[in-house]
Amino acid sequence: KRKMSSEDVESRESLLDGQPNGHAKVVIERPVFSQQKFDEGFSPGSRPQTTFRESFLKSCRKCQCSKDCFLGFLYKIFPFIGIMKDYNIRTDLTGDIVSGLTVGIMHIPQGMAYGMLTTLDPVYGLYTSFFPVIIYFFFGTSRHISIGTFAVACLMMGSAIEKGLKSPNVHIITTCVNVTSSVTPVSNLTNETVQQFSLSCSDNTESVKLQIAMAVTFMVGLIQLVMGLTRLGFVTTYLSDPLISGFTTGAACHVFTSQIKHVFGISTDRYSGAFKLIYTYRDFFGNIPHTNAVTLIASVVCMVMIYVVKEYINNNPKIKPRLKMPVPIELIAVVLGTVIAYFIKIESKYGVKIVGDIPTGLPVPTVPNFSLMPDVLSDAFALSIVVFAISVSMGKILARKHGYEIDSNQELFAYAITNMGSSFFSSFATSASLSRSLIQEHVGGVTQLTGLVSSALLLLVLLVLGPYFKTLPKCVLAAIIIVALKGMFRQFLELPKLWKLSKIDFLIWILSFLATVILDVDLGLLFGVVVAIFTIVYRVQRPYVCVLGQMPGTDIYRDVSVYKEAVEIPRVKIFRFENAIFFVSVEHFKNMLFKYTCNPRHVKQDIVEAENKIRKEKANFEKITFQNTTNEVELRVTNNDITEFCPTVEVPDVGIDTIILDCSTWSFIDSMGVKALTSVVNDFREINIKIHLAFCKAGIREMLEKTGFFSCLDRDNLFVSIHDAVLHTQHQISSSESDSDSPVDGSTEIIVRSVNGTTESTDVKS
Template structure:
């Protein structure tokens, strides 16, 4: 026995010497030596079931990590965009599209800011902050988020339903700077801003809840005839709200109840016959004609001219220069007035009127997501990429909640800007980043230059951009030929 033990000990010493020499030869041999040192010379005997369990556990860990990573990339699509971005192929087109859309944002932002009964600079804020948020979370590179006429009107109606105006008539011939001169009017403007930001937060909250519950499929039930009829009716109200600015009139207040629109027109006609401002009327009508012709020429020759003529910005520049040198404000023409320079600091919405704003917030959220998603799906079908309704809901919700801390009111996709964004050659969501750079520069440095801009020019921009919504009236005959029920839903 002693001889056997000594022989075994000699064999073990020899094996140890061999493994020591192998350890120094290669990393693979070092791993082998470590294994032998831990478990002994014989490999552990595992059953096939145990081996399968270990293999599946390792694979499940890998799959879980990959699933989490993929889900994270799906929730923040810009990360995937940056990973797959081809600079030579996409960069030039994205820059051109971003600059072109930013040029449209400037006049439309100011015009729709006034339509919301807020100072025009807040329309520029809505054209800046939500665009950045959507660039990060959105999935449609051709959708232009920001101000939109119908949503601006609905926001104005929500504000008016909450606020208690101190007078029945507001003189549209006053500049915003003169309005802000008295303490009570300044408080009124601050109250309107507070209501608008609270409304934006609630709208975004509704959209986020729909996203987390994965209820994006509900947009299917908001049919095209319903949306078409709703937006056409809203366009008529938007057009009516701009008539006083075209003719330099006072805007009647306190007209409510059934047949509100006919009553409002009766009052407007009475004021028009008595107080029309002919200079403002000439500016408004000439601006409408010039804009309409310029947009027609843009559409007519878009196949031959790569860059779209920025007719709205040209109108704003000409109107500002002419008003500055001719002192139009001294002739009773309403002008924009002082515009704050710079971006606002983040402030918490006040949430003072949540109960009154819940109902309009749900309505605005539904209309906003229906219009935006329908446009996103239209572009996705045309260009062959996928748009996730739930991810879009998440993007819309965040683009309303976060900007509400920066004095923004609710936003939505704009068809006119989206068509230009698509036609300008943009391919990725980074268009929004380049657009925001241009717009941020304007807000930080150039906004005071727009002080002499006549309000009639902004009203003309709004009215001309309603053309597409008015032409939806033709759809009534089309829906009637398809189904009487669809026809009724379009005019309800």
């Protein structure tokens, strides 16, 4: 115990006197309440419990064929009705239009860049920036998130496509051969024939990739729909912020790796599964000598230009407030790159890879290939969880900032409809973009009407401007993606703070990051979830435990290891276990209780050893023979003489008469917890230590009643508070001490009668 200084003593006395500033004081006089006496005096009722049947009937009674019920249903399924009902055209429309144009300008380069990240043609990124935004407008409850392409989701989609290409249901080579089998015999192949063959194979591969992407997207929506209908949105609670941060940072490493080849203008094979980054960088460094200098220069210039504008203009605290909208540097880079590449003929002269033909118009609705869905189920499940967790987290942050709430289950339903619907229009899985959402909110967007404005701008690109981006170098899109990753890589800066706050959260971050980098994106997410669940189990299984002491002059009890003034009650241990008592934690509960009090099994072992020693001494004492000439001898021995014949055997005093269990932190107790508690009560009873329970919640008392616990511990040992249990215990101790101090007249004598040298009887006299 730390020593209290004079200042500490004065501060405590001043606090207890209710000074300074005339603080209120608590003065209460009442009897000590056991739980049974308290319930008898105040007659509590039973806790309200609703059965499944009652809940179902209550829900059915709410379903009425009325106008109000129908409108309520419409408002819930189509939240935009309620949002637009309160829409103020005068104050809100301008902000939505400006925000919509700003976000639409961002959608164009990001859609094309992230479309390339999925291994599909860039135009499919534009489709994903168009159709899902319109669908989400009708079903979403968030007013500020920007739905569309997102780096992590696109990376996971690309990984799913690569795995899908290896599926036995995909027969690319067979299809390619069938395409050219009627062209000409192999012996008569010409260069033109070979080009036709390669083009057919390439087109077929892109078609199969698109089918896989559509199948994955539909499955993502279907999984989210099932989760929404079964109210399983809570599963995302296991995706903690450290887990998501570590996972997205690891995914950013994969995104960077997938684009670095476009920056250098070299080719590498695509890998999937564990250690894919190692294999990719092996190929990358092996092909460094084949770097395209023009591609590298263009990439560096674009990255520097985008970074400088973003950091020193758009995010400059001195300049940012004066900008009505951020400088659309990504779009400027795309336009400049396209124009320059067109005039200098960058592909034919310098071998720089370009985007190629971008079809005009909207895609024809196509039913996804359902035969591929079983092969992409695992990837779709991981993707559905990630995009929902990221999107709903961003939605909640912005909703909290603007004073409204989002419905998580309705959001899950909205994402489901968005993904399932857009999968028919050559789109891939969508997610909220962190950067676009923040800009949409910052520029002045009020509702999802901004999405319709941005979609109108994208429609113009798809119908008219698309072909003009044919000469856009892929390295420009790669530069846009790499610079956009800086926000994710900055998450490394969270680690020092996370280390100070929680070592376990730090461990989750590191392991999620390493698993994502070393294994793969989906495996990294799975590993991170397993680690997070393991830490939950560890924390639940091994909660904080302590011994409480009384704060002087109060009825307040605190941890003696934290509060230096807390004083333990003599011969009383107040034990706190800060968790539920159930099958996961029962062993730790018993071990810690024995550690902080005493182990009754060890005490019983000491008692047995002492009893054995007493029996041995008694046996030796009975063998004493008395030699005398008469037939009967009377021997008188006083207390002082007994030690000469039977030495005293002392049993160690553990210094505890009563243990009070603070149950205020127990949220529940299960059958194994009750068994453990019963075992503890019985073990301590055998060494004459009483157990009291303080502050048992109603649910715990009901469980104790159902399991027959009170057959081993009387109900009078339950108290409404720790202080009641302490006062009751002190009263019992003082009563027993007063009884033991009653005077005894004379000395105690042991009379041993021996007949013919044999002990016949023993009497005790006082």
